[in-house]
Amino acid sequence: MNKTAAVIGALASAAVLTACGPDDSPTTGGGSSVLATSSAAGAPTTVAGSPRAETFAATTVHLEGAGYKIDVPQVSGGKADARTEFNAAMRAGAQQWIDRITGPGDSVTGGSDSQVVHIGAHVLSGHLVTIVYGAGAAHPNSFDSAHVTNVDTGTAITLSDLFTDLQQGLNVLSTQAQTLVEQNPRATGYSKSELTPVAEHFHTWVATPEGMKIYLGQIASHAAGNIDVTVPWSALDGVLKPGMRAVIGS
Structure with missing residues (x-):
């Protein structure tokens, strides 16, 4: 089972340029050169009953330099x-892999499944797929990263923020995930040890109207690819903090 791949190494830094993300101040990219451009990716989504100032739109920023080319949600x-x-969190998800490029044999690209998954009245969710090619490797490895932001507070929503008791929440996630994975024919022969109730197995997730979509990684085989499941919010009602359902289910 190969949920993660070997770390490529530390970046041999050269000159660094800065580029502006959508509606934000300049941010710094790694590598010997940086090209960052923004493009619209869908019509604006307006929060119901809110003024236009509360309108968000999905877009991307294109990061390109020596050994990398990624469109970041x-x-x-x-x-x-x-x-x-x-x-900033979505950019950081890409930067952690850009910073591990060590030479011309290494490269990092973005996956086609990268997207702003959901814009809700109280929540933003994004998913980034990073494909890493290591020098001399037989095949690339794909990594999921995700981020959820509370629109009301402007802060990240973590597993600890979700549940009244973190361990109880993880216990429910573990049970639900095993049931859902066993229904997925691609996950035949999956490793049950990858679904035990510990935070590291469930920390890559997004909030959708249907439920908590969790990116589990390569829990079966490389050929099967990365596996994800969506746990309905109704299955988590008994362990969510009071008021949290209204935020993440919006």
Whole structure:
């Protein structure tokens, strides 16, 4: 089972340029050169009953330099603090892999499934797929990263923020995930040890109207690819903090 791949190494830094993300101040990219451009990726989504200042739109920022080319999900418009927190977190998800490029045999690209998954009245969710090619490796490895921002507070929502008791929440996630994975024919022969109730197995998730979509990684085989499941919010009602359902289910 190969949920993660070997770390490629530390970046041999050269000159660094800065580029502006959507509606935000300049941010720094790694590598010997950086090209960052933004493009719209869908019509604006307006929060029901809110003024236009609360309108967010899905967009992307294109990062390109020596050994990497990634389109990173972003949002424009909306509340400045929530936008800035979300965009910076999604950029960081790409940067952690860019910073591990060590030479011409290494490369990092973005996956086609990268997207702003959901813009809700109180929540922003984004998913980034990073494909890492190591020098001399037989095949690339794909990694999921995700981020959820509370629009009302402008801060990240973590597993600890979700549940009244973190361990109880993880216990429910573990049970639900095993049931859902066993229904997936691609996950035949999956490792049950990858679904035990510990935070590291469930920390990559997004909030959708249907439920908590969790990116589990390569829990079966490389050929099967990365596996994800969506746990309905109704299955988590007994362990969510009071008021949290209204935020993440919006």
